[in-house]
Amino acid sequence: MQGNDHSIVRAVLAGDKEAYGALVRAHSATVFRVAFRITGNEADAEEIVQEAFLRGYQRLESYEQRSAFGTWIYRIAVNCALNRVSKPGIEAEYRHGEDTDPADKSVQVATPDADPERVLLSREISAVQETAMQRLTPTEKCAFVLRHIEDRSMSEIAEVLEIAPNAAKQAVFRAVQKLRRELAPLRGNA
């Protein structure tokens, strides 16, 4: 796959624009996934996918073929997402442990039964988690998502966020501390 990606990149740089389509088709879902996890917003994630592949195309000449194209475009997407959540006025809409219905913004709690008490508790947990995530700084939020959900190593996180490995580690530590502190009241309910 990696070798194939490299030959596609060479073809694109040689003037075959259409070849880039194969890379977009192969990596769109992964890019969408990480963008959504960082922004927590479907529309923002869709835009980040477009932006990442557009930037990737424009910078294709600087792509060093030592790394896989998937890893490279992933980094670009994380940076786009970080910029997005860092923009003033744009608040990420986090919905934890639940699906949101974009049509009516209603909450569909992921519980198999419709026990009203559980639904209520689940909503309460989601709301507290949402608030806790919003209190993290963009760097902490990004570092935490990459470590906790995307299972990326500290060195990968540092590389993606372009910070020192220790700074990445400290960002994860702070995020964990803050989240645990914010979610402490829920542990009594559990």
Add this chain to the structure above:
Amino acid sequence: MKHLTEDEFTELYYSEGGSAANAHLKACRECSRRYDEFTRSLEQIQLATVPLRGADYGERVWETLRPQLIPYEKKRTGWLGWAGWRGRASWKTAAIAVGCAMVLAAAVLGGRYWERSTKKVSIAQSPQATQRVVLVVLSDHLDRTERLLVQVEHSESPDPTENAQLQSEAQELLASNRLYRVTASNTGDAALAGALDRLEGVLAEIANNPNLTAGDLKRVRNDMNTKGILFEIRILHARSQDQGTKGATI
């Protein structure tokens, strides 16, 4: 017996902990109990389920993206490439190219002459002069970061313009700080590399924060011990100034 900290639990949880922490966890009942509680609390955190994309999602992205892309120009190589270029080039282009080549040749010859005439001096001055330049530049960087940290320490201002200036300064310093940290690390200056590393965390927090408020700065002060970092930077600043003065008198 020293019990494990929450940061050490975090490292263990993400499989980045050392063997000593692992061994302690096995031996200490108290830490083992706290770690179980810690693990449960982290497992509780679940982000939103990623909305499903259809199998044709990549195709849809490509269809939207395609019209915005301009094809790369084909690279021409070898004699045929040169012939193709020659065929299209105008006399004006050729004249500019010849002019550039002459300027380049003059620069190379002039450079060689200058290098011969100044070689002795530059060899004699090179290491100390370079060191002085490095110290002056580093000292300037430390001076700027010191001022920024002092501002952070005393910032209570609700004025967004003032905070925006602080943020823009942090963004500038972040890029240069990264270079100094890497250089210090490569040259084995652990004290400087460590301090710059901690400083980088603070700069990143300020630089990447949307709508930086006095409350955010207070949080940075509390969470990241900016007072301690400011102290370290002052010592390093004094050290670099001292080295610079000594270097100048040699």
